[in-house]
Amino acid sequence: xxxxxxxxxxxxxxxxxxxxxxxxxxxxxxxxxxxxxxxxxxxxxxxxxxxxxxxxxxxxxxxxxxxxxxxxxxxxxxxxxxxxxxxxxxxxxxxxxxxxxxxxxxxxxxxxxxxxxxxxxxxxxxxxxxxxxxxxxxxxxxxxxxx
Amino acid sequence: xxxxxxxxxxxxxxxxxxxxxxxxxxxxxxxxxxxxxxxxxxxxxxxxxxxxxxxxxxxxxxxxxxxxxxxxxxxxxxxxxxxxxxxxxxxxxxxxxxxxxxxxxxxxxxxxxxxxxxxxxxxxxxxxxxxxxxxxxxxxxxxxxxxxxxxxxxxxxxxxxxxxxxxxxxxxxxxxxxxxxxxxxxxxxxxxxxxxxxxxxxxxxxxxx
Amino acid sequence: xxxxxxxxxxxxxxxxxxxxxxxxxxxxxxxxxxxxxxxxxxxxxxxxxxxxxxxxxxxxxxxxxxxxxxxxxxxxxxxxxxxxxxxxxxxxxxxxxxxxxxxxxxxxxxxxxxxxxxxxxxxxxxxxxxxxxxxxxxxxxxxxxxxxxxxxxxxxxxxxxxxxxxxxxxxxxxxxxxxxxxxxxxxxxxxxxxxxxxxxxxxxxxxxxxxxxxxxxxxxxxxxxxxxxxxxxxxxxxxxxxxxxxxxxxxxxxxxxxxxxxxxxxxxxxxxxxxxxxxxxxxxxxxxxxxxxxxxxxxxxxxxxxxxxxxxxxxxxxxxxxxxxxxxxxxxxxxxxxxxxxxxxxxxxxxxxxxxxxxxxxxxxxxxxxxxx
Numbered sequence: 001x002x003x004x005x006x007x008x009x010x011x012x013x014x015x016x017x018x019x020x021x022x023x024x025x026x027x028x029x030x031x032x033x034x035x036x037x038x039x040x041x042x043x044x045x046x047x048x049x050x051x052x053x054x055x056x057x058x059x060x061x062x063x064x065x066x067x068x069x070x071x072x073x074x075x076x077x078x079x080x081x082x083x084x085x086x087x088x089x090x091x092x093x094x095x096x097x098x099x100x101x102x103x104x105x106x107x108x109x110x111x112x113x114x115x116x117x118x119x120x121x122x123x124x125x126x127x128x129x130x131x132x133x134x135x136x137x138x139x140x141x142x143x144x145x146x147x
Numbered sequence: 148x149x150x151x152x153x154x155x156x157x158x159x160x161x162x163x164x165x166x167x168x169x170x171x172x173x174x175x176x177x178x179x180x181x182x183x184x185x186x187x188x189x190x191x192x193x194x195x196x197x198x199x200x201x202x203x204x205x206x207x208x209x210x211x212x213x214x215x216x217x218x219x220x221x222x223x224x225x226x227x228x229x230x231x232x233x234x235x236x237x238x239x240x241x242x243x244x245x246x247x248x249x250x251x252x253x254x255x256x257x258x259x260x261x262x263x264x265x266x267x268x269x270x271x272x273x274x275x276x277x278x279x280x281x282x283x284x285x286x287x288x289x290x291x292x293x294x295x296x297x298x299x300x301x302x303x304x305x306x307x308x309x310x311x312x313x314x315x316x317x318x319x320x321x322x323x324x325x326x327x328x329x330x331x332x333x334x335x336x337x338x339x340x341x342x343x344x345x346x347x348x349x350x351x352x353x354x355x356x
Numbered sequence: 357x358x359x360x361x362x363x364x365x366x367x368x369x370x371x372x373x374x375x376x377x378x379x380x381x382x383x384x385x386x387x388x389x390x391x392x393x394x395x396x397x398x399x400x401x402x403x404x405x406x407x408x409x410x411x412x413x414x415x416x417x418x419x420x421x422x423x424x425x426x427x428x429x430x431x432x433x434x435x436x437x438x439x440x441x442x443x444x445x446x447x448x449x450x451x452x453x454x455x456x457x458x459x460x461x462x463x464x465x466x467x468x469x470x471x472x473x474x475x476x477x478x479x480x481x482x483x484x485x486x487x488x489x490x491x492x493x494x495x496x497x498x499x500x501x502x503x504x505x506x507x508x509x510x511x512x513x514x515x516x517x518x519x520x521x522x523x524x525x526x527x528x529x530x531x532x533x534x535x536x537x538x539x540x541x542x543x544x545x546x547x548x549x550x551x552x553x554x555x556x557x558x559x560x561x562x563x564x565x566x567x568x569x570x571x572x573x574x575x576x577x578x579x580x581x582x583x584x585x586x587x588x589x590x591x592x593x594x595x596x597x598x599x600x601x602x603x604x605x606x607x608x609x610x611x612x613x614x615x616x617x618x619x620x621x622x623x624x625x626x627x628x629x630x631x632x633x634x635x636x637x638x639x640x641x642x643x644x645x646x647x648x649x650x651x652x653x654x655x656x657x658x659x660x661x662x663x664x665x666x667x668x669x670x671x672x673x674x675x676x677x678x679x680x681x682x683x684x685x686x687x688x689x690x691x692x693x694x695x696x697x698x699x700x701x702x703x704x705x706x707x708x709x710x711x712x713x714x715x716x717x718x719x720x721x722x723x724x725x726x727x728x729x
Binding site for chain 3: 218222223227246248260273322
């Protein structure tokens with residue numbers, strides 16, 4: 001059975017390594033600040049006891065006042081999984097660092113989030129629209145998108 | 148190696164003679180009447196080798212009996228179309244087994260799937276590349292009106308916003324039997340087409356000039 | 357300059373467009389391939405020709421009303437999509453389903469895996485050049501499976517059979533004898549394909565060592581399903597994170613070694629055999645009882661979020677649901693198996709020729725409905 005690690009398990013380690021990076025600890029996830037996202041993600045991937053090598057998905061949710069980017073990782077060696085979140089409070093120009101350097105699977109999914117939600121990913125080599133055409137006005141999956 | 152004498156196909160010479168004689172008697176008995184001419188079964192009219200029909204009837208019959216489909220399979224209905232081409236529902240009995248990859252060699256476009264605005268210029272280009280005469284069957288709810296996705300931002304509400312459609316086959320997806328019924332309706336429509344102008348009009352035109 | 361220098365051919369790469377309407381692109385998928393002669397240097401995928409905005413449409417439909425939408429995602433294996441969505445809602449709302457429904461779900465999901473792999477193998481061989489013959493053989497088998505589904509829910513392609521809390525209706529009395537007859541015949545048919553194709557020289561030459569996907573790349577890209585298992589990744593959600601009643605059945609997970617096209621084809625054939633094994637066990641043990649839990653028609657899960665995944669025939673299919681205690685979900689994200697499986701296509705095809713591109717692309721087995729949603 002894949003054990004879903006809870007926020008408290010990892011929060012202690014993360015606070016030690018990256019003080020001040022955690023925004024919130026939920027029962028099943030951790031919300032980190034977007035500037036420490038890359039460092040935390042690298043730590044999660046490369047630490048032996050965590051070893052999150054398999055990238056499940058990345059998605060974005062529009063909560064009116066902020067965008068929440070949700071990541072889920074799984075470790076094929078230890079068979080545990082974890083949910084990491086980050087928030088983006090800027091509505092006009094939301095930007096989040098890209099994890100494509102760590103997990104290549106983020107490639108198309110980050111382009112999709114840029115296309116449909118408008119969240120930009122810094123460091124993505126080819127951030128252009130994936131599903132909609134160049135010249136499409138707006139980002140349809142946002143809650144305030146009017147057809 | 149010894150050949151045993153009780154094997155069936157080793158006969159003595161008198162037995163061989165007897166069998167040959169029997170064969171000759173059979174041929175003689177069956178040859179009392181002369182064998183009819185190979186084309187004796189044809190009627191007199193047909194033997195004249197000339198048929199009177201309208202050019203329209205012959206052209207329409209030829210066109211509707213060998214419709215070649217252009218490949219344009221966006222979505223789920225494609226699989227019902229392929230199942231109709233498959234061994235169970237067998238569209239090749241209607242002359243439709245060929246699926247032409249190149250639209251320039253096709254005369255029927257079966258639109259099997261949802262049309263999105265991103266795909267619309269492509270479909271229109273394929274339609275324009277098909278040579279006349281050409282027909283379009285809109286297959287499925289998405290092709291008729293946008294279907295279950297009608298309220299989406301990227302879905303065209305029906306193929307007839309982009310290309311002219313001849314036959315609409317409802318369903319989501321329509322069963323292969325329904326698609327075959329749609330093809331038969333198209334065949335009936337083709338049978339009614341007028342390819343040649345009416346003769347009096349043509350004569351009048353000639354007189355004017 | 358000497359004459360030889362003047363006569364030397366200069367080459368430069370050019371961009372060739374494949375699709376979106378192409379006989380071998382498995383739907384409307386477009387690739388801009390940079391070629392140096394016949395050799396591929398790079399490909400750039402262009403998608404979105406079937407982007408129907410399903411994730412946005414889920415926000416205006418009730419939880420039960422989304423099940424028909426999920427049918428249209430991966431339209432070759434709709435039962436698995438339905439199942440994944442129902443698992444996610446049940447996890448979110450904490451609904452427990454009756455045992456008979458669980459067994460029925462397992463039987464239907466494994467039958468769906470068989471039907472999907474029939475098409476996957478058939479169209480892969482079509483792409484490799486065996487034109488329509490294996491495809492027709494595969495469709496003969498698929499029609500029998502579709503007949504079984506027709507018996508259960510009345511539909512041939514978009515089933516809408518799973519419900520939140522179980523399945524929509526119980527199986528008719530003639531289903532289990534028909535299933536038993538089918539299972540008895542199917543293993544003979546799988547052996548027939550194997551015998552026809554396993555040692556075929558052309559297939560071996562076209563697929564052995566072609567399009568190798570190394571194991572580390574597969575894990576890093578998030579590839580799942582038969583593609584990952586052919587590369588040696590020992591990961592199957594039915595074993596590693598069992599859902600429904602999969603932990604009660606005995607079955608093996610076939611794995612490849614090299615990760616080339618031939619391994620992917622073999623893994624799918626072996627998975628078909630293992631699916632038959634699971635169906636036989638489930639058929640014998642299926643208990644009696646209701647097939648649907650007592651769930652209100654308009655489900656209102658409590659506020660929160662949940663992610664449920666399952667081993668769909670193409671890989672890991674997951675649904676991430678966020679609920680705000682209303683009758684429609686706040687956000688429903690679908691983890692698209694096929695889109696993520698396509699991430700590794702660029703590495704797999706570099707250096708191969710155009711014909712190999714078609715074979716490699718066919719061996720990944722994608723459906724555009726899932727890529728574009």
